[in-house]
Amino acid sequence: MYEPIRTKSVHSMADADFPHRTREEELDIQLAGHLAALLSVTDDLGLDHEADRIAQQVTRLRGTQPPRTSASADSPADLHRRALALAGRALVVAASRADTAAAILAAERMDAHTAALRAPEEHALATAR
Secondary structure (H helix, E strand, O other): OOOOOOOOOOOOOOOOOOOOOOHHHHHHHHHHHHHHHHHHHHHHHOOHHHHHHHHHHHHHHHOOOOOOOOOOOOOHHHHHHHHHHHHHHHHHHHHHOOOHHHHHHHHHHHHHHHHHHHHHHHHHHHHHO
16 A cells, blocks of 8 residues: 655664764753853953853863953943843753853853943933933
8 A cells, every 4th residue: 555665764763873962961062152152252341350250161161271362343232232142041051951150150141241231221311310
């Protein structure tokens, strides 16, 4: 009635020779990537102490020191928005892999960047009164 399938299904398991990463390894790679991007934006903002703390976490996850650069021409508000988004992504991944140190760091950075973005709004409201 039906013709038998002659080729392997795309849904079958891959060859055992293929090196697979564990979920934990994949989350480590994601977290290190988000933190490295956050480090770059933090360097662009000139927040040296905070950048050093982020670099320590990236080094812990990757085993090597991350490159440090600072060369953005974006406004500080744009940098804070980008850093807030990156810190949020890092927090989600850190929480899913139960990495308390990275989660605390990401949450602190989110708070700091949120406060930095609100400061001009609050200043504008205070001067308008």
